Amino acid sequence: MKGIVFNSFVSFIEENYGLDFLNYLEEKTGPESEFAYTTIGNYSSSEIVNCLIVMSEESGRSVNDITINFGQYLFQSLAKAHNKFIEKYDNAIPCLYALENEIHKQVRKMYQNTSLPSFDVHLNDEGDELSMLYLSKRPMADLAEGLIAGCIEHYGNSCKVVREDKEPFNGTHALFTITNI
Known part of the structure; x- marks a missing residue:
């Protein structure tokens, strides 16, 4: 997946869960990228999936619900960028x-x-x-x-x-x- 999606995901987490939670996710999931993405880079979707699982466990919301909410957020990010x-x-x-x-x-x-x-x-x-x-x-x-x-x-x-x-x-x-x- 492209970095633009990952950058939006990081912003989504910061805006909806806070910077402390983002740091917690990095510690808990250990993403290879360390949440440092270039817009045009390619990254494994497993980084997002692993974060979604932890977000679900911590919030009590389903992975599906969080992913749908992120999709809504992502559209707005993509609409601004393009x-x-x-x-x-x-x-x-x-x-x-x-x-x-x-x-x-x-x-x-x-x-x-x-x-x-x-x-x-x-x-x-x-x-x-x-x-x-x-x-x-x-x-x-x-x-x-x-x-x-x-x-x-x-x-x-x-x-x-x-x-x-x-x-x-x-x-x-x-x-x-x-x-x-």
């Missing part, structure tokens, strides 16, 4: 629809050797319902759900999001249906 992609759209559904063919395409140009999840997207004829099949080698469907929620929040839309996990049911495959309400 606002030229985001400002082209006036609501969440067109932005999400463009994710694979426009936004991920540009990300791959900017960050070579990146391994992004893929989305098979379909928009209904009315343009008010989008289905997104998330496929990844990493078990980050919760993060994708949070990013979708963050996108909806960013544009101020009212949408219903339904998630259906797909085989192998380990967070690497999920179908999201987003409907304007």
Whole structure:
């Protein structure tokens, strides 16, 4: 995963749990990077997963819930860093629809050797319902759900999001249906 995600994760922890907790996480999980990331560097997603497990144990919140919250936070960070992609759209559904063919395409140009999840997207004829099949080698469907929620929040839309996990049911495959309400 790219360093921009990890830097956002560190900021998420600092803002929501405090610097002392971040130091505690570093001590408890012993990340190889020592929480020092460059934006374009590649890092193991296991560092985030290990932190999420400890955060869950310490807070009593589920790993899923924390990951979804981080996804919401991450969308805002990415929107600030890459606002030229985001400002082209006036609501969440067109932005999400463009994710694979426009936004991920540009990300791959900017960050070579990146391994992004893929989305098979379909928009209904009315343009008010989008289905997104998330496929990844990493078990980050919760993060994708949070990013979708963050996108909806960013544009101020009212949408219903339904998630259906797909085989192998380990967070690497999920179908999201987003409907304007």
